[in-house]
Amino acid sequence: AQSVSQHNHHVILSEAASLELGCNYSYGGTVNLFWYVQYPGQHLQLLLKYFSGDPLVKGIKGFEAEFIKSKFSFNLRKPSVQWSDTAEYFCAVNAGNAGNMLTFGGGTRLMVKP
Amino acid sequence: IAGITQAPTSQILAAGRRMTLRCTQDMRHNAMYWYRQDLGLGLRLIHYSNTAGTTGKGEVPDGYSVSRANTDDFPLTLASAVPSQTSVYFCASRSTGHFLNYGYTFGSGTRLTVV
Numbered sequence: 001a002q003s004v005s006q007h008n009h010h011v012i013l014s015e016a017a018s019l020e021l022g023c024n025y026s027y028g029g030t031v032n033l034f035w036y037v038q039y040p041g042q043h044l045q046l047l048l049k050y051f052s053g054d055p056l057v058k059g060i061k062g063f064e065a066e067f068i069k070s071k072f073s074f075n076l077r078k079p080s081v082q083w084s085d086t087a088e089y090f091c092a093v094n095a096g097n098a099g100n101m102l103t104f105g106g107g108t109r110l111m112v113k114p
Numbered sequence: 115i116a117g118i119t120q121a122p123t124s125q126i127l128a129a130g131r132r133m134t135l136r137c138t139q140d141m142r143h144n145a146m147y148w149y150r151q152d153l154g155l156g157l158r159l160i161h162y163s164n165t166a167g168t169t170g171k172g173e174v175p176d177g178y179s180v181s182r183a184n185t186d187d188f189p190l191t192l193a194s195a196v197p198s199q200t201s202v203y204f205c206a207s208r209s210t211g212h213f214l215n216y217g218y219t220f221g222s223g224t225r226l227t228v229v
Binding site for chain 2 (some may be wrong): 004006009042043044045048049085101102103104105106107
Protein backbone atom coordinates (compact mmCIF):
# COMPACT_ATOMS: atom_id res chain seq x y z
CA ALA A 1 0.00 0.00 0.00
CA GLN A 2 1.15 3.52 -0.68
CA SER A 3 2.15 5.81 2.16
CA VAL A 4 3.01 9.48 2.44
CA SER A 5 5.42 11.04 4.92
CA GLN A 6 5.63 14.66 5.93
CA HIS A 7 8.60 14.94 8.22
CA ASN A 8 8.00 18.45 9.51
CA HIS A 9 5.00 18.44 11.83
CA HIS A 10 5.33 22.04 12.95
CA VAL A 11 7.15 24.90 11.24
CA ILE A 12 7.44 28.45 12.55
CA LEU A 13 8.72 31.17 10.24
CA SER A 14 8.89 34.93 10.18
CA GLU A 15 7.25 36.85 7.37
CA ALA A 16 9.37 37.01 4.19
CA ALA A 17 11.26 33.85 5.09
CA SER A 18 11.47 31.09 2.50
CA LEU A 19 9.46 27.91 2.97
CA GLU A 20 10.11 24.32 2.02
CA LEU A 21 7.90 21.51 3.30
CA GLY A 22 9.01 17.95 2.67
CA CYS A 23 6.84 15.18 1.26
CA ASN A 24 7.97 11.66 0.45
CA TYR A 25 5.84 8.82 -0.80
CA SER A 26 6.32 5.10 -1.15
CA TYR A 27 5.17 3.76 -4.49
CA GLY A 28 7.36 2.83 -7.42
CA GLY A 29 4.90 3.29 -10.25
CA THR A 30 3.01 6.17 -11.77
CA VAL A 31 1.70 8.66 -9.23
CA ASN A 32 -0.42 11.77 -9.15
CA LEU A 33 0.67 14.22 -6.48
CA PHE A 34 -1.16 16.98 -4.64
CA TRP A 35 -0.71 19.61 -2.00
CA TYR A 36 -3.74 20.80 -0.05
CA VAL A 37 -3.98 23.67 2.41
CA GLN A 38 -6.35 23.98 5.36
CA TYR A 39 -6.68 27.46 6.83
CA PRO A 40 -7.84 27.66 10.45
CA GLY A 41 -11.45 26.58 10.76
CA GLN A 42 -11.83 25.84 7.07
CA HIS A 43 -11.93 22.81 4.81
CA LEU A 44 -9.13 21.57 2.59
CA GLN A 45 -8.38 23.46 -0.61
CA LEU A 46 -6.18 22.37 -3.48
CA LEU A 47 -2.89 24.30 -3.78
CA LEU A 48 -1.40 22.47 -6.73
CA LYS A 49 -1.19 19.09 -8.43
CA TYR A 50 1.18 17.10 -10.60
CA PHE A 51 0.14 14.51 -13.16
CA SER A 52 2.90 14.50 -15.78
CA GLY A 53 5.21 16.78 -17.73
CA ASP A 54 7.25 19.56 -16.16
CA PRO A 55 8.22 18.36 -12.68
CA LEU A 56 8.12 21.92 -11.36
CA VAL A 57 4.50 22.74 -10.71
CA LYS A 58 3.20 26.19 -9.90
CA GLY A 59 0.08 26.61 -7.82
CA ILE A 60 -1.99 29.35 -6.29
CA LYS A 61 -0.73 32.08 -3.95
CA GLY A 62 2.89 31.80 -5.09
CA PHE A 63 3.39 28.18 -4.07
CA GLU A 64 5.28 25.69 -6.18
CA ALA A 65 6.34 22.07 -5.81
CA GLU A 66 8.98 19.95 -7.47
CA PHE A 67 8.51 16.28 -8.28
CA ILE A 68 11.79 14.38 -8.00
CA LYS A 69 11.04 10.84 -9.07
CA SER A 70 14.41 9.43 -8.02
CA LYS A 71 13.85 10.69 -4.49
CA PHE A 72 10.11 9.86 -4.34
CA SER A 73 9.61 13.44 -3.22
CA PHE A 74 7.21 16.30 -3.92
CA ASN A 75 8.37 19.18 -1.73
CA LEU A 76 6.35 22.37 -1.45
CA ARG A 77 8.11 25.73 -1.64
CA LYS A 78 7.37 29.41 -1.41
CA PRO A 79 10.10 32.06 -1.70
CA SER A 80 8.58 34.52 0.78
CA VAL A 81 5.80 33.58 3.19
CA GLN A 82 3.13 35.89 4.54
CA TRP A 83 1.22 35.86 7.81
CA SER A 84 -1.84 34.75 5.82
CA ASP A 85 -0.03 31.51 4.89
CA THR A 86 -0.50 30.28 8.45
CA ALA A 87 -2.32 26.99 7.90
CA GLU A 88 -1.91 23.24 7.84
CA TYR A 89 -0.51 21.74 4.66
CA PHE A 90 -1.16 18.21 3.45
CA CYS A 91 0.64 16.26 0.79
CA ALA A 92 -1.44 13.58 -0.95
CA VAL A 93 -0.74 10.84 -3.45
CA ASN A 94 -2.85 8.85 -5.83
CA ALA A 95 -0.99 5.80 -7.04
CA GLY A 96 -1.74 4.22 -10.37
CA ASN A 97 -3.20 1.13 -8.76
CA ALA A 98 -5.37 2.91 -6.19
CA GLY A 99 -8.31 3.93 -8.33
CA ASN A 100 -9.80 7.17 -7.08
CA MET A 101 -8.18 7.04 -3.67
CA LEU A 102 -5.94 9.71 -2.22
CA THR A 103 -3.52 8.88 0.57
CA PHE A 104 -2.66 11.86 2.76
CA GLY A 105 0.43 12.65 4.76
CA GLY A 106 0.16 13.58 8.42
CA GLY A 107 0.19 17.30 7.69
CA THR A 108 2.52 20.17 8.55
CA ARG A 109 1.30 23.06 10.67
CA LEU A 110 2.87 26.30 9.52
CA MET A 111 2.81 29.39 11.70
CA VAL A 112 4.06 32.62 10.19
CA LYS A 113 4.92 35.33 12.69
CA PRO A 114 4.16 38.87 11.58
CA ILE B 115 -23.35 27.69 -4.68
CA ALA B 116 -22.22 24.25 -5.79
CA GLY B 117 -20.40 22.21 -3.22
CA ILE B 118 -20.70 19.81 -0.32
CA THR B 119 -22.86 20.35 2.73
CA GLN B 120 -22.09 18.51 5.94
CA ALA B 121 -24.29 18.42 9.02
CA PRO B 122 -24.02 18.90 11.89
CA THR B 123 -21.00 21.20 12.08
CA SER B 124 -20.22 19.92 15.54
CA GLN B 125 -21.66 17.44 18.01
CA ILE B 126 -20.98 16.14 21.49
CA LEU B 127 -22.15 12.55 21.75
CA ALA B 128 -22.41 10.15 24.66
CA ALA B 129 -20.51 6.91 24.24
CA GLY B 130 -22.72 4.07 23.06
CA ARG B 131 -25.11 6.34 21.16
CA ARG B 132 -25.82 6.03 17.47
CA MET B 133 -25.02 8.99 15.23
CA THR B 134 -25.34 9.74 11.52
CA LEU B 135 -23.23 12.41 9.88
CA ARG B 136 -24.83 13.81 6.79
CA CYS B 137 -23.14 14.72 3.53
CA THR B 138 -24.86 16.10 0.44
CA GLN B 139 -23.30 17.32 -2.79
CA ASP B 140 -24.94 19.10 -5.70
CA MET B 141 -22.21 18.70 -8.30
CA ARG B 142 -23.37 15.29 -9.59
CA HIS B 143 -20.00 13.83 -8.70
CA ASN B 144 -19.86 10.07 -8.98
CA ALA B 145 -17.33 9.37 -6.23
CA MET B 146 -17.68 10.31 -2.58
CA TYR B 147 -15.47 9.77 0.44
CA TRP B 148 -15.43 10.03 4.20
CA TYR B 149 -12.18 10.94 5.95
CA ARG B 150 -11.36 11.50 9.58
CA GLN B 151 -8.71 14.03 10.52
CA ASP B 152 -6.62 13.51 13.63
CA LEU B 153 -3.63 15.52 14.79
CA GLY B 154 -0.40 14.17 13.37
CA LEU B 155 -2.17 11.49 11.36
CA GLY B 156 -3.51 13.63 8.54
CA LEU B 157 -6.67 12.45 6.82
CA ARG B 158 -7.48 8.78 6.82
CA LEU B 159 -10.07 7.25 4.54
CA ILE B 160 -12.99 5.59 6.33
CA HIS B 161 -15.29 4.55 3.49
CA TYR B 162 -15.79 5.48 -0.11
CA SER B 163 -18.32 5.13 -2.90
CA ASN B 164 -17.34 5.19 -6.57
CA THR B 165 -20.95 5.48 -7.73
CA ALA B 166 -24.47 5.36 -6.38
CA GLY B 167 -25.32 1.91 -5.08
CA THR B 168 -21.72 0.88 -4.32
CA THR B 169 -19.50 1.41 -1.29
CA GLY B 170 -16.08 0.24 -0.17
CA LYS B 171 -13.91 0.19 2.93
CA GLY B 172 -11.02 2.55 3.38
CA GLU B 173 -8.09 2.50 5.76
CA VAL B 174 -10.07 2.81 9.04
CA PRO B 175 -13.60 1.44 8.49
CA ASP B 176 -14.23 -0.29 11.82
CA GLY B 177 -17.14 1.15 13.78
CA TYR B 178 -18.52 3.03 10.78
CA SER B 179 -20.99 2.25 8.03
CA VAL B 180 -22.13 4.14 4.94
CA SER B 181 -24.82 3.96 2.31
CA ARG B 182 -25.17 5.49 -1.13
CA ALA B 183 -28.80 5.34 -2.16
CA ASN B 184 -28.42 8.16 -4.69
CA THR B 185 -25.72 10.32 -6.26
CA ASP B 186 -26.09 13.28 -3.93
CA ASP B 187 -26.11 11.77 -0.42
CA PHE B 188 -23.47 9.78 1.43
CA PRO B 189 -24.29 9.49 5.15
CA LEU B 190 -21.80 8.08 7.65
CA THR B 191 -23.18 6.19 10.64
CA LEU B 192 -21.53 5.38 13.94
CA ALA B 193 -23.60 2.50 15.31
CA SER B 194 -22.28 2.76 18.87
CA ALA B 195 -19.90 5.65 19.39
CA VAL B 196 -16.65 5.26 21.32
CA PRO B 197 -14.26 7.98 22.56
CA SER B 198 -11.63 7.00 19.96
CA GLN B 199 -14.04 8.20 17.31
CA THR B 200 -13.60 11.76 18.55
CA SER B 201 -12.30 13.48 15.44
CA VAL B 202 -13.08 15.90 12.66
CA TYR B 203 -14.88 14.20 9.81
CA PHE B 204 -14.64 15.44 6.24
CA CYS B 205 -16.79 14.37 3.35
CA ALA B 206 -15.34 14.77 -0.14
CA SER B 207 -16.41 14.12 -3.70
CA ARG B 208 -14.93 14.08 -7.15
CA SER B 209 -15.96 13.60 -10.72
CA THR B 210 -14.66 10.43 -12.34
CA GLY B 211 -14.03 12.03 -15.68
CA HIS B 212 -10.67 12.50 -17.42
CA PHE B 213 -7.79 12.41 -14.98
CA LEU B 214 -6.82 16.00 -15.75
CA ASN B 215 -10.04 17.00 -14.04
CA TYR B 216 -9.07 15.00 -11.02
CA GLY B 217 -9.68 16.87 -7.84
CA TYR B 218 -11.51 16.45 -4.63
CA THR B 219 -14.03 18.91 -3.28
CA PHE B 220 -14.20 18.87 0.50
CA GLY B 221 -17.00 19.74 2.86
CA SER B 222 -16.48 22.02 5.84
CA GLY B 223 -16.25 19.15 8.27
CA THR B 224 -18.07 17.84 11.34
CA ARG B 225 -16.30 18.07 14.68
CA LEU B 226 -17.44 15.11 16.77
CA THR B 227 -16.60 14.62 20.43
CA VAL B 228 -17.54 11.32 22.05
CA VAL B 229 -17.63 11.46 25.85
